[in-house]
Amino acid sequence: MTPIRIKGWLPALLLLLTACSHGPSMKQELTERLATMSRTAELGTVEYTVRKAVRARDEGDWFKIGNRRILFTCTAYIKAGINLDRIPLDQIVVDASTRSVSLVLPHATVQSINLPPEEIRLEYEDVTGFRQHFDDRERQALLKQGERDIVRDLPNLGILAEAEENALEFFRPMLAQMGFENIQIRFE
């Protein structure tokens, strides 16, 4: 009887097949871990749509041969307004005889920053030499930095001033429709 000889290439082929098994048959499974509901009272008065290019260049260390470059573009939707919970109700002064009302509003804040995943586009990626493509974690780390940059630049956009102006435009007609003729609104 001749002994069965496992050729050297057979395990290698098996390994190769299994390594390349990233087939189309994928199943998404979902596990919900934690959910909480909260009560809010935010009046959003302005939305800015902004675009940003997120780009990075990885020259690598001296022993790495080749460079890597990547460029994303992303769109962010930023909403700002006032928090109705912080309106001091005890400071609302109404004088029915003169049809006047005085109201203090809190200063505007940013209420939400939304970077929809579908609006984050990988525009360009270039890899030379023996370098590897940017992996998932590297890509996400770069996008996180982009998000941080947007947050950091918010004060320069003037969104808060615009939100307060729009809040005035919102309250004035409403109070006028309620019958008030002298309307005083200030921010504190």
Place this chain on the structure above:
Amino acid sequence: MKKKPSFRIPLRYLIPLTLLLAIVLVLLLQPRGKRARELEIDRTAIIVEQVRRIGELSSAGYYEELVLTDRDESYLGELKRASGLNRLTGNSDFVIICKGRVRAGFDLTKVEAADFSVSGDTLRMTLPPVEILDVVLNPADYELFAGHRTHEQTTGLLLQAKQHLRTNAIRDGILTQAEASAGNQLRNLFLAMGYREVILTFRKEYLLPQEKAGR
């Protein structure tokens, strides 16, 4: 006289030894820790594309942490798992931990003049249908726990996660919560303005928001 022993390395060993030494050097020079130095993005300007006046009363928020697994169920994926070969090659499942937020409330720009009336000490207001205002899942809100996918595949999974967040928030009663919360808030505000009675009604159509530019 005794001859001194010579330590000359034969030429046939010299090349492999040099290569080995080079590999060791490269490995030693790799930055310590799990990850190489973090790449920094270039400073680029933010371009404001649009400024839109809105009147959104957000009265309920929902936060959920969920795990989304994209499992490789192909024949070879199963074979790899069954044979234990995934210990050698790594399995091709992809796991993301998402921490998303959903905001619900009212679009007050839809309030028309007829929805608002005052008679004596009584104020009547009809609010438009409650809706989901935002589902937020930003790059800082998810963690790639295991596996690798392309940018497009990851985006596809994140969109599914957003859909789950929206569905779960509605299932858990965010719309009812938003109505109750807005009712209390507006009632208190109007009572503080001197009205004795505030009657708030809600248009009872639980409409899902129209897609705004794919959001």
